[in-house]
Amino acid sequence: MKYIIGIGGVTNGGKTTLTNRLIKALPNCCVVHQDDFFKPPDQIQVGEDGFKQWDVINALDMEAMVNTIKGWVENPVKFARSHGIQVAPTTEMGPPENQIHILIVEGFLLYNYKPLMDVYDKCYYITIPYEECKRRRSTRQYTVPDPPGLFDGHVWPMYLKHRAEMETSCLPIEYLSGLKTKEEIYNQVYEDIHNTLLNRL
Ligand SMILES: Nc1ncnc2c1ncn2[C@@H]1O[C@H](COP(=O)(O)OP(=O)(O)O)[C@@H](O)[C@H]1O
Numbered sequence: 737m738k739y740i741i742g743i744g745g746v747t748n749g750g751k752t753t754l755t756n757r758l759i760k761a762l763p764n765c766c767v768v769h770q771d772d773f774f775k776p777p778d779q780i781q782v783g784e785d786g787f788k789q790w791d792v793i794n795a796l797d798m799e800a801m802v803n804t805i806k807g808w809v810e811n812p813v814k815f816a817r818s819h820g821i822q823v824a825p826t827t828e829m830g831p832p833e834n835q836i837h838i839l840i841v842e843g844f845l846l847y848n849y850k851p852l853m854d855v856y857d858k859c860y861y862i863t864i865p866y867e868e869c870k871r872r873r874s875t876r877q878y879t880v881p882d883p884p885g886l887f888d889g890h891v892w893p894m895y896l897k898h899r900a901e902m903e904t905s906c907l908p909i910e911y912l913s914g915l916k917t918k919e920e921i922y923n924q925v926y927e928d929i930h931n932t933l934l935n936r937l
């Protein structure tokens with residue numbers, strides 16, 4: 737059985753932190769990070785506001801991201817092996833039809849791109865309020881550092897726009913408060929996934 741989990745949400749909400757905890761705990765679990773698909777800086781458009789437009793879907797090579805996910809869907813064992821992830825032997829997992837393969841797709845713009853909308857079996861979305869987001873973001877080092885004013889001029893307005901867009905889609909999204917402790921968020925999600933997978937097997 738294949739199971740694809742989306743961990744979306746606002747920048748610095750705690751997506752990577754949660755994902756890293758889950759991949760350690762879940763069996764045969766691979767991950768695709770949306771951040772790995774950012775185009776190089778010279779291909780990022782500059783908006784009328786003078787800022788490079790990093791927080792839009794065009795800043796990402798979404799075709800490559802979709803192809804990576806398709807690669808996992810076609811052959812999760814091969815995908816895991818080529819990414820250095822140990823696959824449990826079939827004997828440990830029971831018959832092949834009971835073998836679970838999990839893919840976590842993590843990123844800030846997961847639910848705003850049509851070709852990806854129906855790949856997820858479960859959609860999580862982490863939120864934190866403006867002040868906390870700005871505080872966490874101010875300590876974060878990206879490959880390209882944020883110029884002064886980027887958060888208020890581009891990052892936060894784009895987040896609000898994309899979130900509103902996402903909410904008009906029919907995706908069943910489970911919201912998580914990124915203000916809870918890392919442990920609480922992990923426990924909540926782990927239990928949820930665990931119960932869902934037990935019911936499906
Ligand atoms: N539940 C949490 N409570 C407080 N700080 C958190 C929590 N989750 C993550 N952080 C911190 O917030 C920052 C961004 O976390 P990260 O997981 O990289 O976010 P994202 O992948 O959503 O951008 C890091 O410094 C991380 O330690």
Ligand SMILES: NC(=O)c1ccc[n+]([C@@H]2O[C@H](COP(=O)(O)O)[C@@H](O)[C@H]2O)c1
Pocket residue numbers: 746747748751771774790791843844878879880891
């Ligand atoms: N990884 C990169 O190359 C890069 C460069 C510039 C900005 N960013 C920022 O990354 C953010 C998304 O990633 P997080 O959700 O991990 O914060 C966006 O808000 C974007 O502004 C990433």
